Amino acid sequence: MADDSRTETSSQLSSPGDHGSVDSGFVSPSTSTVSLPRISLTQPHLKHLNKQLESLHPMDILRFCKIFFPNLYQSTAFGLTGLVTVDMLSKLDAESTNPQPIDLIFLDTLYHFNETYELVERVRERYNVKVHVFKPADVATVEEFEKLYGEKLYEMSSELYDWVAKVEPLQRAYAELKVAAVLTGRRRSQGGQRGDIAVIELDDERGVIKINPLANWTFAQVKGYIDEHKVPYNALLDRGYKSVGDWHSTVPVGEGEDERAGRWKGQDKTECGIHNKQSRYAKWLQQQAALKQQAQVQQVQQVQEVQAA
Incomplete structure (x- = not known):
């Protein structure tokens, strides 16, 4: 969409440089920024x-x-x-x-x-x-x-x-x-x-x-x-x-x-999300972080098993 003097566009990151992370932008459930x-x-x-x-x-x-x-x-x-x-x-x-x-x-x-x-x-x-x-x-x-x-x-x-x-x-x-x-x-x-x-x-x-x-x-x-x-x-x-x-x-x-x-x-x-509770996304992030940690633990265990064999 074309921008002119009556249109303002913004694309600033709330956490610059963090866009490569799936959880970029989310707030930890234990951290209050409200x-x-x-x-x-x-x-x-x-x-x-x-x-x-x-x-x-x-x-x-x-x-x-x-x-x-x-x-x-x-x-x-x-x-x-x-x-x-x-x-x-x-x-x-x-x-x-x-x-x-x-x-x-x-x-x-x-x-x-x-x-x-x-x-x-x-x-x-x-x-x-x-x-x-x-x-x-x-x-x-x-x-x-x-x-x-x-x-x-x-x-x-x-x-x-x-x-x-x-x-x-x-x-x-x-x-x-x-x-x-x-x-x-x-x-x-x-x-x-x-x-x-x-x-x-x-x-x-x-x-x-x-x-x-x-x-x-x-x-x-x-x-x-x-x-x-x-x-x-x-x-x-x-x-x-x-x-x-x-x-x-x-x-x-x-x-x-x-x-x-x-x-x-x-x-x-x-x-679509904008009228849902923000805490819903914090909970989702917590679940994703837990799954990621579980996968990392399993990966370490697999490496250790190969080394011990």
């Missing part, structure tokens, strides 16, 4: 806010969030819900005498559909919005990624792929941009782990506030807004897709299937 959130909300206060926001229109939720939350960004893969949010934010800026645009964070896994990259450019140009693009560390192309991690990492190690292509870049984005609160495109009607999300959530592991302004909207409401306001959207939606991710893990949705049924079809998986 900082206190830049916004402090007690659970009673959070519950109160969610109760008040639950019945509001997403525009009103966004209007409130722009006032209440400092260092506010929108993280988006340019799905329909995220596009509605972008359009609503632009309308809020248009009605303000002192517009304060919300920048976008886009995780370029390098495996997005061409239609997605084209959409990013169309949205950036129409709304004149700044897009901060974060790619997997130390790589800029699929060729470089596969040279470093091998072909089809997404099949060989789904957890590692999620970390390298999505989780680590997002955490790097949070750190570099000093994100305090982030708007997401999650909705309850998408099902799975999203079925009971609140409008405002505290990601206490990453130290940020997550805001789901369209949490209680249905797919029909989202699509209706897109059509009514002529919001640009991914061309793949007209070909049977309802949720678009990487090309290797996204297929069209069948008649009567859930909105996200085309994501990781046939796999026991509903999230």
